[in-house]
Structures are given as C-alpha cells and as structure tokens.
Amino acid sequence: MNIAGSALSRVAAGLLLCTGIAQAAEERGAADSSWEDERDHDELAKRERFMGERLRRDNDAAYARSLMAAAAREREANARLMAGAKAGDITLGEVWTNLGPSRMSSGPMDSGRISAIVTHPDDSSIVYVASAGGGVWRSLDAGASWKAMSDTLGSLGTGALAIDANLPNRLYLGLGDTHRTGFLSGPSTSLGTAPGLGVLKSSDGGVSWSAPVLLGDSTSIRKILVSPNNSNLILVATDQGLYRSTNAGASYQLQPLGAGDGKPEVWSIAWSGSNRFTASTKDGSGGRIWFSSEQAAGWTPSNGVPATVGRITMASAPSSPNIQYALTYHSVTALTEIYKSTDGGQDWSSLNVGQESYVNHAEPVRKLLGTSESYNQMVVVNPTTPNIAYFGGQLRLARTGDGGATFSLVNSTSTSAANYVHPDFHAAAYDAANRLYVGNDGGVFRSGDAGQTWTPRNDGLITHLVYGIASSVDDLGELLVALQDNGIFHSGNSGTNYSRMAGGDGFWALLSQNDARKLIIATNGGTYQSDDGGLTGGVLEFDGIPNGAASFIDQSPAVASGETLYAVSGGKIYRSTDFGKHWQAVALNGLVGNVRWVRAGRNSGVLVAIVGYAPGQIWFTLDNGAHWTQAPTPANADGSFLDAAVGDDNQFYVISDGYREGKSRIWSSFDPAGGWALAGWGGLPAGVRLNALKADPVRNGTIYVGTDLGIYRSTNKGLTFTRLGAGLPLVSVSDIWIARDGSRLRAGTYGRGVWNLVLAN
Template sequence: MSKLSNQSLKSILIIILFAVISVIALISINTVNITTGDITSPPPAEDSVYSAFQSYKMQMRGDDPSKKPTEWFTLSRAYPYEQIPHQAYLRALNQAVAVRNATMNTDQFNAIPAGPTNVGGRITAVAVHPDNLNIIYAGAALGGVFKSTDGGSSWVPISDDVPSLSCGDVAVDPQNPDTIYFGTGEANSSGDSYSGTGVYRSTDGGVTWEFLGLPNSHHVGRIAVDPENSQIILVAAMGKLFGKNPERGVYRSSDGGATWNKVLYLNDSTGCIDIVINPRNSDTVFAAMWERIRKPDYRSVGGLSSGIWRSTDNGLTWNKLTNGLPPDSPTNGRIGLAISPSNPDVIYASYVDHPGNLMGIWRSTDGGNSWQSRLVSPGTSSFSGFGWYFGQIWCDPGNANTIYLGDVSLWKSTDGGQNWNTIGDQMHVDHHAMFISDQGNFMAEGNDGGFYISTNGGNSWNKCNTLPITQFYAITIDQLNPQRLYGGTQDNSTPRTLTGALDDWDVLFYGDGFYTIVDYTNSNIIYAEAQYGYLGKSTDLGYNWDIIFTNYSHGERTNWMTPVVMSPHNHQVLFYGAQRLWKTTNGGNQWNPVSPDLTGGSGGGNLTYGTITTISQSPLNADVIWVGTDDSRVWVTTNGGTNWNMVSSSLPDRWCTRVTADVYQQNTAYVTFSGYKQDELLPHIYKTDNLGSSWTDISGNLTDVPVNDILPDPDIPDRLYIGTDFGCYYSDDGGNIWQVMGSDHPIVPVFDIDLHQNQRILVSGTHGRSMYLFDISSTGVEEEPELITADFRFNKNYPEPFEQQTTISFEVLKSTHLKVKVFDVNGRLVETLMDQPVNPGEHQLEFKAQGLASGTYFLSISSGYHQISHRITLIK
C-alpha cells in the first residue's frame, strides 16, 4: 500500500510522462561494503565486493563454468518436460498476435515507453545499408529489429508486426538495400530466449514484412544473400536447442524465398551457425556446421560433425574441408567464419571446443584448400569457458590481415591472427556482432550491453543511448517518488532512473540483476540482488552496498531468480525464498528460517531445482503468507510460519511463477503458472477464496501463454492485471474475460508488473524491450489540473485538437532558461520550439505540424528540475 499522501493523479503522471519522453537457529550475516560503478565502466579489480561476487559466481557454477547464461528461461516454461513444445508455442503466439491486431486502436490503455534507452541489452545482429552508412539495422535478443537513419543517433522498432522478436540474424540485400531479411531465433545457444518462427522479408526498408517459411528452423545463425543474384538466399539453420530435429543445416532459395531446399544436412543435432559467400565469385560458399544440444542437466556444445564445408556451385553441393583444420573430434564446437573482401582467397575460422574454450584461429590463403593455425598469443585462450556464446570472427574489408574476434572482450589482430590486443575496453563485455565499412573507419558493434559505433577504426567507441532493449527480470516503483523506477536485468545489473527520463538511467550493484526493493518509508534504503540470491542493501540511494544474504554461506538452494519481498506491515521485515523461507525483522542484519523445506528436493542439473519462486504476505493479515515453488507446490501459513499447509494438490504440475495475496479478502489469493499445454488443458491462473482449500480457474479466454505475474487493482475490486510472455492483459470481471493491455505494447515476455496506487500507474517490465507505463486512472471526463511549477505555468494550447498549427500559451513566473519541445508517442523529438533564457511574463509559441501524421504528440516544458508535459492531438 502506498505511503504517499493523496495528490492530483494527473499532475504526477504528467511529470512521469515528461520524464518518459525526455529522454534476507539465528544467523548473523557478515557484510561486505562496495561502491557502485558508473553505467559503462567495469568495477575495479580491487573492489572487495566485486571480487567477492566473482568468487560467488564461480561457486554457483561449481565445476561447470559454462553455466552462463542460465537455462532458467527455458526450464521454467518447459517444466516438467525437457523442452518447450514448439507447436504449442507457435499456436499460442499466433493467437496472441490475432487478438492484438483485432484490438488495435480500440483498447482502453496506451503503453508509454519508460526506458531505459541508455542501458542497452544483448545485440545479436548488425547490418548496414551498402551505400548509406547512416542506415543501420540492429537485432536484439528478444527485442526484434531496430532501424536508424541517422547513423545510430535515433532508432525505431520496425519488426513489431513479426510474431517473434527473438533475433538470430538481419541481412540487407546488397543489390536492393530496401530489402531486409530477418531470421528469428537467437543462435548463440542462450537459454534465455525463445525459438524463432522462421524467416521474414521486408522490401520497403522494414515498413511491412512477409513470412518466407522455415518455421521449424528454431534458431537462425546467418542469412546470406548472393551479391550477384538477389533471388538466391542461403540460411544457416541451427534447429532446436533443447532437442533434436531434422529442420537444420543450410537452406537455399533460388526464387527470393518463395521456396526452400535443404542443401546441406548432417544429422538431427548438427546445424549451421555461419555462412560466408565469396564476394567476387558467389559460386564459392563456406558453411560452419556445429553439433550441439542442451538439456536440463546436460550441455554438449561440440561433436564429431562440427566442421567447415565448401560449395563451388553456389550452395547446391558441398564438400567438407580438412587440410590443416582440426581433425574430427567430439570436442569440436562452434566455428566462426570470415572471408576477406579485398582478397577472397583469405579465409579465417575461429574454433571453440566443448565445453567452450577457444581452440584457436585458422587461416587459409588459397580459398580454403589448405589451412594454417594462427593463434599464438596468450590471453585469448579461454573465452571464459563459454565460447559457444560468442564464436564469431570478422575481417576488415580493406585489409586481409586485420581481423577481429568476439569474446568477453573484443580482440584485434593486424598480422593475420598471430598477435592480438583488446580494443574497446570501455565497451560492455560479451561481443556478438560487427559491421566494418569498406574503408575500415566506420564500425558498428553489438554486445550484451547494446550497440556501439566507431568512426576511427575502433580506436574509440560511442554507445547508442536510444535503444530500449533492456531485458528485465523484476521491477519496482519507488512509492515515495513514483518517477523513480528500478529493475534487475540480464547482463546489465540493476538499472534505475531517478528522474524518469528514458535516457537518464544509471546501473547499481553487480552481475545479472533480479528483485529490487525500495523501502516505502525511506527511498534511500534499497535492496538489490544478483543471480541465485546474492542480496545487497544500500542506505544511501544505491551508492554503497552491504551484502546481507548469500545462499552458499547458508547451504541453501536458491533459484536463478530468487524472490525477496518486503512486508507491507513493517518495512524492517523482509522474506527471502530458498528451499526454506527466511525472514529478517531488522532490515537484513539477521535472518531466521520460518519454514521447513517447502519443495520436493533438489532437482539437480544446471538449475538448482527445488526452490521457492514466489512469496506474498497478505496486506490484511501479517500472519498469512503464501509461497510457490519451481516444482509446482503452493503453501500457505496462517500463523506467520509456525505451521504450513500445502494447498496445490488440485493445481497444475507446472512452474509456479507468482502467488499474490488479495487486497480485499485475507482468505483470497491468486496463483499463476508458466508452461504450455502438451495434450491436456493447461490453465495458467487460479483463485482461492478459502486459503487454498479449493481453487477456481480464472484463465477465461486467455490464450495458452505462460503467466508471470498478477496484481489485483486496489481501487477496482474486480479488475486484475497480468504480465505474460506475450505482453500485458487485464480483466474487469475477475478473470472471465481478459483483454489486451496496450495494443502498442510489443509482444515480448513481461516477467514483472508493479502498480502505484495513489498515482494509478502500472509499470510493465519486459524481457527485451525495457519498461512501459500505463495510466490506469478511471476513465471519464475530468477537469485537468493546473499545470504549474515554481518557474512557470502552462496555460493551454489552442485550438485543441488542431489541424495545421496550435498556439502554446504559458506564463514565466521568474527568469529562467526554458526548453519547450514536442515529442511523438515513441519519445522521438519532433521539434524544439524554445531553448533559451526567458523573462517573467506571458509568452506564446506557434507549433506548425506540416509533414506530421495525425495522432497524439507530447508538449514538454522544462526549466532545470521543473518540468511538465501536456498531450496534444493533431487531426488532419
């Protein structure tokens, strides 16, 4: 329950809208103190907690350093099976797309981008227009394809109409640059994204898309368009990640993607990860084949079938290359390929072994007939144990001896691979994609932290701070300062904004981020955690941290995403979920277990099964506490943890994602589940009115989609909100009918939602497209509050709505520097009307809308820390 005093709904929401637009027997815990680094710089090696965290990560990995990233994403959706049923996923996804399209422009809520744009997320593909370096395409792991027409300064999502936003590769037709190919399904063997749905093409620069087939290719490693014949397209298909299937290898189309032939196939566990075409003789093609498979308790990233193949007839027939290359071995893993545009006889291959160390770099100078080992420098010999996650190599188009290698760091050699140095050390780690211009000066690079550009051959790099592709696990709103948003993310720790601006986020803590809690009595007190429940506390707004709970120091099993919640009754009380429920009554200084093992025991494998996944204390009765586990168990106590009742015998055997205590009745709770149905009906949402003695399915008309969170509206008794793998939904009748929430919200997983009651704001934390805000205030005509700050008062704009132009009227109350700007609904600047010192008095500005499309725009007026925003409507 919010502790805020009642304020005007719209006045606070307007501040947030402007910010959107503008850019843990009694045990004592030993604490360690740290200072948070900035958003781009890695923490110093001598930092005590950073060192402690690195040690912690290695203990979590045990003898398997390749546990990065985790299989949590897939396993939570596949449980109790080994893999997600692909056809069930495709069917549900198509249904969700159809429902969204049917409600376009008619749904009650608008999704407003909330950022961050300057934190970033995993980039998996980069493509650039061959004749215009300002036109760039970036593919995000679960965010789809973005396009920039100004050299990376601003970006627009262009693939939101494609069912899958999991990006494997993006390719531009070199003869027809407006033709773009989008291969869905990330191919980096990352367990935290969905399979793809096939290959798509746009012939108008990304405005519209058509499906070209290959829906069971699952993960696309590369798309290569013949530079001499646009009708010939080659696709590297990796196939299933968590299983075997025959739809893998090299596919070829000779009719522009209308039909496909599988031209290179080895077996049902070997796919193609990379393809390069000789730029001067497109009959010569090279393909890297990779044998790999992942299971819940096993990962094989190498095999006898891994190797390099060559075609000399434009991909119709293939021969395996062996002369000088590593001999067949069960440890041969991922292979990356690069061919020199300036001397196509020079080809490079990077080899990674099983379990993921770099085997070496090989080079051919005779078109692949023979190969020589080149890597002799130390430092690049390990890939940190998960080279299967990178495994790519690139060659400078103008210099056959200059090559780059993607790793945790980015490596460069200027002597054909004999000696190596790191470059771009100021960039985020884990490098996946690169483009190099013909002259070698302009470079575009994608990694786990976003998109970077160099204009001096890699000597320095600039991050693009306008890409909303952060992958959130959990989010929270500061209840005292609702413009302050926090969240834990994949690869990018715990970002937060203090101002609410899209591009004004910094990063707290370390590792991958998960639950974050802001004390509802003191915004300076923050709790944040890294993977497997590495929990920290800050009392100075996140600048310094104490570690207050770790699982390995207590012998507890914890989940990749360990739940931590604060009691709504006492801000000093927190609950932490391992296999037992832990409680602190003094803000994390000491902890007690308040339950036995509430799971079925450890399941083993890469994920520590047998853990609590969700905790909820009734806001009406502190003795009523609910928990759910990753092996489908739901428990409740009515005496604060002295006794526990398992109440899930009639519930599905699926991963329990959330239990939420009701805000109206203490005996009522809601529970949600992940997973997809196999042959049986699989509801995903249940409600109890009798402390779990019985449950009612309230999935209603909801499609077969994993549901990750549920919140009852504290002001509207029958309204419920849910976050699902296909976006957000709401119900106004207690779950009988579910409706899409924001048809402009992309169809991406939403792992967490949060609500600010007083200000009627709902926040969606997506795993791939950052955050979105929803205004959930009651509908109806309301008198708009006076828009006034200490520096100025906005009077009105007239006419409103307007057709050609509108006059903006405001009063300056004291001399100040005023900025007046207009933005579109995606947060892009349309026009700056004023940016100058102004004196007190009445002022007017004219906004002329020539060349703009009809729709909603936002007028922002700001001076220093004072800011307002006003919605204006253009009608033509």
C-alpha cells in the first residue's frame, strides 16, 4: 500500500490492539480525511512528507546487471553460506535463524506484498506465489505451508510468475518488483526491493532456475503469459515494452506498440483464444488496449476505450476467451471504470459503473480503486462461468455474477470478520478445485464459497517488507517489527508468534534496553509511546520540539539504557534522556546548514550529522554539540551519505547509497577532520548498494554492513570483509539491531522478514 496513504489505517485509525495507544490513534485518525477524498497517492511523495527524507530510486538496468553479477559471484565464493546449503557444508558456528513473522497468536496472519499467484492446472494442492521482495514460494498443501524457492537468485524483487498449463513443472519468473524497485531513505532504512533483470525459467517446479534472459533494459516485469495452445509462445509485459518468445523462453523479441520507440509501459496481457492476445499499455497519452493477430505477430489498437484512462488490467474468461474485462480509471477524476469485450478484445464497451452501487453495500463502485488507482488493480474471471468475475482495488473486492450488470462487495477490512481480506489487490488465480486465491499487500487469501468467507493462507509465508526492527537485552524475546502496510508486529517470544500492535504502514520502532515494556512506534498514523508494553500510552508529543514532530530518531548506543534519543526536526538536532517524553535542543555551534540525519557514537557526546545530498556534508562533534567540525568530503564519493557509526575506540565509519564501481561508498577515520580512508572493499560484493551500518559494542574495530545481498562483517576497521553467518538469503537488509553485550545480531530484510544470529565469542 502507498506508504502514507494506507487505506486500512485510514479506515481503522491505526487498528491498534494495545488499548491505550489504540485510543490515541483513534482520536488522531478522526481528524484525517477519508480515503475517498485523498488525492495525493504518490508513494514517494507521501514517504517524504511523513519521514522528511529525500528518497533515491535506483530503477535502472545498470544496477540490476551489477546486482545479478555480484550475486553470481557470491553463490560461487560463499557457496557453503548460502540459504539452503546442506548442514554438513556449513563450517562456521554462526548460523542465521529466521524469526518470521510466520504465525499470529490471535487473529489473521498477514504477509508481504504479492505480485503473482499461479496454480497447478490439475492438482489443487500445488500453489506458487511471487512476492514483491521475497521471491518465489511454493505450497504443496494448498497454502497451509510454504517453502521459499528462490533465496539465492540475487534479486528477490519479483513482478510476474507464469505456469505452462501443458507442462506444469515449467515456470517463468519475471524479476523486478512492479511498484517499488529499489529506493532508499535515511540511515539504516533501505526501503525498496532490489531491481531485477529478465525472465528466468524453471523446469522442475521452481527447484532450480535458469540464468535470466534479458529483455532490453527493462527492470520491471508486470505479466507473463504462456499460450494455452502453444508452449513455445510466451508474451511478457515490461516497463519498457512487450516481448514475445517463440522458442519457450530461449530468446525474446520486442513487439513494437505505438509511436516513438514502440516501448510503452505494458501492464497486462490476456488470452483471446487460439494463439491471439490482448495487451494494455500506458504512456504519456494515456492507457490503451491492443489486440493481436495469430501468434501475436502483429498488434492493432482496440476500439471503445477512450484515451482518458490510465493503467489498465485485463482478464479473459478461460472457457470463452472472447469475453474479457478491463479495470481502469479516468486519468482526471481517478474514478474507477470497467469495460467489457465480447470479441476477443477488438471492441470494448463501458459497464457504466459510475452509475452503480454495490447491491449489498451503500457505496458506489466507481470508488473501487480508491486513491491508489495505478497501484492496486486485479481482475480474474471464473474458469467455467464467463459471467462471474472479480475486481480488486484499494479497499474493496467486488464480484459480478451477471457479466457486469451488477456488483457485490465480497470482502471486509475488519480483521474479525469472516470475509476479512487485506486491502490493495494485485493478483488472483483459481485452482483446479474452483477455489479463488487473491494476493494483496497482506499476502494470500482463499475463498471456496464465492467470496462469502475467506481464509488467510499466510502461515509460514515469510515475505514481509521490513522497514525497521527493535529488540531489547532486558528481554531478548521482545521484538517489534515495522512493516510495509502491515503496521507494527510484536512478538514476546523471539518470533514464535506475533500479534498486531498497529495497522497501516509501520515506519520504525524502539525498545528500552533496561525495560522492554517501554516502547515507541511510528506509523503513517502517528508516533506513539507506552511504558507498559502498549496497555496504556498515547501519542508521542515531542515536548520541546517546536513543531511537535521529528523526521528522524536515533537511539544512542552510548547509554546502556537505550533511553537517550536524538531527533532531527526542521534541520535541527534534539536530545531526549527520558525515552522521548521531553526534548532539548542540541547546540549546533559552528555547524552550517540543515541537518538531514544524525547518529550517536558509542562514547558520550560523539555525534555525526549529515547536511545535504549528493553526497552531502559530514559534521561531527565530540562534546554534544558545543563544537562542531566539518570533515572533508571523501574523494570520489558516489550517491548520498546514508549511514554512520562510531565505535568505542572513536573510529568513525560512513557509507553512501551509491553502487557504481570505480566510485567510493564506505570510509573510515580516527580523525575525520584530517580526512577519510577508503575502507577496503575486499569481501564486500562489488557494485551492490550498502543500506545499513553498525559498530560492534564490545569488539573494537568490528563493523557490520547491511547490503542488498545480506550482511558483511569487518574485524579490522573496514580493511577486509567476510559474509556474516550461514543461511541468510541473498536479500536486501534494511535494518540491523545488535545487543549491547555483543551476543547477538538481528536483521530486518525487505522481503524475507527478520533474522537472528548468535555471534561467536
């Protein structure tokens, strides 16, 4: 879901289960505009508004190529450390264990955003899903349990998955998350799935995968369709055109559509019978549907859909593919429009949903897509009855049983309802038993009774997109996880099971290190604090900060309690010594410019502040701001400064968010005023983004770096690095927490949940 525009949070005002915090969230939510009225639906703009951070997006083929090449080198160099390696091959004592989230103690389990669902054509127990940041998963028991099938590919950002109905062990995987392919925010927060490049093929049900076949410079694949009548004929929709293969995926050729370079965004493909198809595109002039000749060799614009629409998602009736439905929106009013074709997509007519309301709910169908009309779209048609189709939008899942004459609402956003389904729909598929699966920002849900009831199928589907994590040495069982569109999850038993502490989008969380009952959580609905595990509490008022808000908060490692915090607001720095209840301004003597973020060192009074971007200015103080000094900018720096750490020995470390080889991205210094040394790159994956940085609290000279391929450790002040631990997938690491006694480290990942590592002495 769009980060600050969480539909679920706007409806449920945070959906907090902790009584005291819930009341505060409800009071705040009452003043918010309804989801129908909100028009600012750009996720990047919303994140910037709520977090005060500039975002940088690496959605290009150059980085995708670099990432995939680095992953191949990692698989070879660190084969014994890869996820799925045989236990006898693991030679180190440090082995990662997954902490979920995998199960809830009560209520429905939600997982991460789903890009695609495919089912076995004959065996209803076999289901595959592709997730936005967690790769491909397979279930052999109709979603009761799941197994990760692509943890070592290198990019777990996926956009499409298809099955060959004639050869059902044959799968095609399109890399590159459709909606958020690799973007970064402030320190220790890598918000974005890694980009992908190309289509991979599996001939053994996802056990192994081919090398990717590149499709030009496309980095986001939205749809793959294998012709039901010809296993050699495959169509692929990408962010840079439509591609066709006539040799079962061995190679692909661009199919020009429209004017210019013939490479518009292609969003959807539908089968029209025989070996004919329709495809939808979107460019500067709007959305359009095309229909093909035999073998998809030529394409012609369809009739009836005006140029005033935006993104279009289509589906055809498997039993009568001439009948097709198209879900879209008016590009000016953003109101939902649905079209239907009865001649294989050549001609379309509007179903006039602007004049319709649900037959069982007093709400117009035209608001189906809500405020995220280009983000959440889903259409599926019953395999045997062409008049039955489902349309998924932001909050609503609609069903027609009469070919579009009327519509019923078949879901609820209330987690206590029998027909609860998480909002923001992206994928759907029927299985061989005529049961319907839908995929959304909360994972996978299934209905066997035409949508009257739904069952979450997310236990063990660990594809959560983690923004931040918090734990406490006071009670290592305590764990808070901030999640994309799943709010804040809380576990009191080291991840055995979880409860939902807050809904919406969870941004970050903090726990006291002396008293794990003290917590602070931040969501798109606000920032909240409790001293008793959430039983009571309320809105964090930021007393002492002029505008009552902060764009960034750091938990100082210099104070054992973890209750000394530093915040940035309005370009200034503030300090709290009572876990956020009261704040005082930190002196900025000598510092020039607006501070973007601040990190506290392991010694009292040591701070690092960053001003500006590309790469920015590095400032530091050794006396809590009484005197600030600007450090020289490291030579040949790439990107913008992203994170910093200072060890017990006052060794300074800084990383940037760049990735280009030949540029520098990680530096160390014992005296930043005198300059920086480029940290040795040996052991770190070249050409891969660095996302998070931590200094070991007890081992001087030891640092940990989170990257798009996992975590790496240096024990010699950054001169050399080694991959940390065995069993962690090649996944983007978004946050790192380390116990103050150096006993263990926990990692939040953007697509594979939370992981724990007991560190060797």
